[in-house]
Amino acid sequence: MNVRLYIWQRGTAALMAPLVLIHLAVMFYATRQGLTAHDILGRTRGSIAWAMFYGTFVVAAAIHASIGIRNILVEWLPVRDRAAAFLSSGLGILLILLGARAVFAVVFA
Amino acid sequence: MPQADNASLTVSIWRGGQDGNFETYSVPNRQNQTVLDVVTHVQRHIDPTLSYRFACRVGMCGSCGMTVNGRPRWTCRTHVSKVAKDGKLQIAPLSNLPVIKDLAADMQPFFEKWQKAGGVFEPSKSRAEPVEPIRPNEPQRIAADEGIECINCGVCYAGCDTVRWNDDYLGPAALNRAWTLMNDRRDSAQKPRLAAVAANGGCHACHTHQSCQEYCPQSLNPTGSISLLKRLATKAYLKGELKP
Ligand code: SF4
Ligand code: SF4
Numbered sequence: 001m002n003v004r005l006y007i008w009q010r011g012t013a014a015l016m017a018p019l020v021l022i023h024l025a026v027m028f029y030a031t032r033q034g035l036t037a038h039d040i041l042g043r044t045r046g047s048i049a050w051a052m053f054y055g056t057f058v059v060a061a062a063i064h065a066s067i068g069i070r071n072i073l074v075e076w077l078p079v080r081d082r083a084a085a086f087l088s089s090g091l092g093i094l095l096i097l098l099g100a101r102a103v104f105a106v107v108f109a
Numbered sequence: 110m111p112q113a114d115n116a117s118l119t120v121s122i123w124r125g126g127q128d129g130n131f132e133t134y135s136v137p138n139r140q141n142q143t144v145l146d147v148v149t150h151v152q153r154h155i156d157p158t159l160s161y162r163f164a165c166r167v168g169m170c171g172s173c174g175m176t177v178n179g180r181p182r183w184t185c186r187t188h189v190s191k192v193a194k195d196g197k198l199q200i201a202p203l204s205n206l207p208v209i210k211d212l213a214a215d216m217q218p219f220f221e222k223w224q225k226a227g228g229v230f231e232p233s234k235s236r237a238e239p240v241e242p243i244r245p246n247e248p249q250r251i252a253a254d255e256g257i258e259c260i261n262c263g264v265c266y267a268g269c270d271t272v273r274w275n276d277d278y279l280g281p282a283a284l285n286r287a288w289t290l291m292n293d294r295r296d297s298a299q300k301p302r303l304a305a306v307a308a309n310g311g312c313h314a315c316h317t318h319q320s321c322q323e324y325c326p327q328s329l330n331p332t333g334s335i336s337l338l339k340r341l342a343t344k345a346y347l348k349g350e351l352k353p
């Protein structure tokens with residue numbers, strides 16, 4: 001961990017905190033209102049706002065998680081910084097791809 | 110004369126190098142004896158080949174650190190009555206450091222990291238110039254005061270999980286030292302020092318466990334110093350003054 005990774009990790013955490021709260025509120029609302037998958041997709045399809053919301057979340061989560069995993073690798077496995085950075089960047093890219101696929105599915109598909 | 114009571118202490122002491130083992134000795138249980146007294150008794154009366162380190166015996170030199178019943182301590186100021194469990198003591202060298210022999214741990218990595226963290230004072234003036242006055246009530250002086258009584262005993266270093274997990278981590282004592290120097294305006298190496306503590310293995314690797322603060326025999330708070338270093342480095346980085 002160095003100062004740059006530290007700022008990115010704290011920054012993405014601060015960004016995700018309100019997004020998580022909004023996400024939970026939306027889930028709560030959807031189940032309370034008994035919205036079906038069809039209803040939900042009806043609202044998210046073509047919505048730039050939801051694409052931005054979850055797109056931002058995916059990117060922040062991927063950055064946050066990969067920095068965390070990098071630290072865990074350095075501390076728990078006999079890997080040095082460079083190998084840990086390589087492995088965790090791979091994980092970050094995977095998370096972005098999986099997340100982007102999910103966002104694409106609810107907004108554009 | 111110290112008074113002997115009937116009971117004796119069962120003391121297991123680490124013997125040998127990195128892959129040594131504990132050996133058990135029976136030592137008289139005296140009133141007011143310290144863990145260092147017990148070790149000294151074993152060396153003087155039972156086995157003169159026992160190696161250990163001490164100098165001042167009064168908590169000033171920082172050379173008597175050992176692991177006592179699983180916890181790092183300064184042994185010259187640790188009373189047996191406070192730490193013995195059911196009349197038993199287990200004494201090992203400090204953790205997180207290579208073992209030289211018996212109770213003597215190799216402090217070299219500890220002091221190398223001290224230097225790596227910029228723990229050396231770099232003067233900004235020559236001896237020909239007048240001494241710069243620093244008043245006791247200056248905020249920076251007050252901040253430095255919180256951390257300057259470190260005796261380099263390595264107790265915090267031995268008790269820090271992050272040191273154990275991360276070979277590159279500079280550790281609580283070195284970072285605490287760096288923080289005191291960051292508050293010394295006579296020092297001329299603040300920039301490289303801040304870069305050193307903001308790099309991989311520096312202050313941002315600290316998990317804020319506070320074991321160092323809990324174990325420090327001088328009641329220092331390296332965790333606090335490290336948090337303030339993090340803040341200093343973060344600000345400098347955001348201003349573009351620091352490139353990790
Ligand atoms: S607070 Fe930081 S330096 Fe102190 S024991 Fe925990 S990780 Fe180590
Ligand atoms: S900070 Fe405390 S425990 Fe650590 S080396 Fe200094 S005096 Fe010892």
Ligand code: FES
Pocket residue numbers: 163164165166167168169170171172173174183184185186
């Ligand atoms: S012998 Fe000097 S601090 Fe213990």
